[in-house]
Structures are given as C-alpha cells and as structure tokens.
Amino acid sequence: MIQAIDHQEAVNRAFTRQSTRYDEEDRANPVLQDMRHQVYEHLDQFLKPGSHVLELNAGTGIDALHLTSLGHRVHAIDISDGMIREIEKKIATHQRSGMLTCQQLSYDQLNQVEGEFDYVFSNFGGLNCIRNLAEVTRHLPTLLKKGAYVTWVIMPPVCVWELLWIFKGHPRQAFRRFGSEGVLAHLEGEFFRTYYHSLSDIRTAFGPSFEFIKTEGLAALSPQPHRGDFPRLHPRLYATLRKTDALLRNNFPFNRWADHIIVTFQYNPPI
Ligand SMILES: C[S@@+](CC[C@H](N)C(=O)[O-])C[C@H]1O[C@@H](n2cnc3c(N)ncnc32)[C@H](O)[C@@H]1O
Known part of the structure; x- marks a missing residue:
C-alpha cells in the first residue's frame, strides 16, 4: 500500500514538472500529431453524437478539448496536480464549463467518479x-451505460522498433518491455515502474461483460514519438512507413506489435 502511494x-x-511545456512539445512533434490523428480516426468509428465521455489520465486535456469541440461532454481525470491545473486553464480559456469537467x-x-x-x-x-x-476495470460497470464503448491506447510488450536494438548489439534494450516486474522509468528526475500490457492481459482485465471489438497498431513500423525529428530528416521514408502502417495496422501481428495499440471494447453485460 505504502509502495503504491510512493x-x-x-x-x-x-x-x-512536465505539465507546463507538455502542449508545446506535443504540437512541435509531427510523429505525435500523426499518432493522435490516428487515435481520433479510431474513436470516430464508435463515438455517437453528444456522448458523455470519461477520460482517464487525461494529461493537459488536449484530447478532452478536441472531443468537446465535436460536441461531446467530457469528464477528465488525472493524478497530477500540474496536469489538472492545465485542464482548468483550458476550461477557462476555451469557455468549456459544462462541457468539460475535471x-x-x-x-x-x-x-469516486459520479x-x-x-x-x-x-x-x-x-x-x-x-x-x-x-x-481500473472493476469500477467500470457502475459508471457505464449498456452498450458503452471503452477505448484504451496502451503500450504492449512487443514493439518492432525496439526489437531492432538486437541488430545494434543491445538485446536488453530490445526486450526491455518483457520484464514481469515492469520497467523502471526515469522522467523529470523521478523514478517509477511502468508495465507493458499484452492484448490478452487487457482482455482478461475486462472480463466477460465486455465484448472485444477491435485492436490496431499505432506506430507499428513508423517511428516512435521520441523520434519527432524523423519526418524532417527522412520525409519520404516516413511517408512510406506511415502508408505501410495504414495497410498493416489492423492485421496480426501489427495490431499487437507496435509502440502502442488502440483497443476497443463494448460493455454488454449478460441479462
Ligand atoms: C503520457 S501522459 C498522457 C496524457 C494524455 N492522455 C495525452 O494523450 O496527452 C500520461 C498521463 O497519465 C497520468 N497518470 C499516470 N498514472 C495515473 C493514475 N494512476 N491515475 C490517473 N492518471 C495517471 C499522468 O499524470 C499523465 O498525465
């Protein structure tokens, strides 16, 4: 328990610490922008007009603002003081009170969500x-309407780009996501564990009341977001990799082996 709080x-x-420059770095990174765009295309397949959306780990509210601009109502939660402050600024600046809460x-x-x-x-x-x-999933049934959708964008254990480290003689780096104890992340001077979830782990967490609908790979063959300079340095190769991603991302193994996967379930409890 104490470990979890720490x-x-x-x-x-x-x-x-990251929150005040988060949006600027997001805007300046074309790889991230393309990835967000792909996530929005995925959501568009399932979001019904005027939906009430609960956004988990909403960060500074970039996606929440996008969803409200489409007419959806969003309740955004995040654990970070700084991220919540940034969402509150967006609510005030973009006059979203009523449409966006946090x-x-x-x-x-x-x-604790109503x-x-x-x-x-x-x-x-x-x-x-x-x-x-x-x-996380154990609380969802009390919050969801029957037929509601859940879309999570999660990093899986196998990422094609990271496997390439084998050829550079760094097998530990290539398989770093596989550790059962997670991976120690270092961000802004802080160390905390991160865990990589396979599609089958995600399906198990949802259980039988949630029907698995779809998974697609996000940055399966195109570069990961920390290579934000890639499109400028290699514009033709980047365009080719994005097109190849678009052709393959719905098919095995590229709908499971990618930097992130986008996974959608529908809440269909037994009657
Ligand atoms: C990489 S950022 C992504 C933010 C946002 N979803 C986006 O697309 O820009 C990860 C976010 O997860 C939040 N987070 C991490 N652990 C959390 C937890 N236990 N509960 C809620 N938010 C959490 C962090 O505060 C951070 O804002």
Missing part, C-alpha cells in the same frame, strides 16, 4: 503506470 506520488511529481484522481479510484457514461477513453500509455488493469 509510486503515485512520484508519477504526480514527474508529470506535474477531477484529480487515480484511475484505480473510479468509485455520472453515467457512453464512453471511457485513455490515451498514450497513462495505463502503463499500473501493474494490474483489473483495478
């Missing part, structure tokens, strides 16, 4: 900060 405090401090909360405490939702969304690996995803 972990969450380290995560809070790290992301709070709450500082860890996603394993969803019993409301009934059509959609639960989590983007860009926030859920890789927890070892056991069932601690």
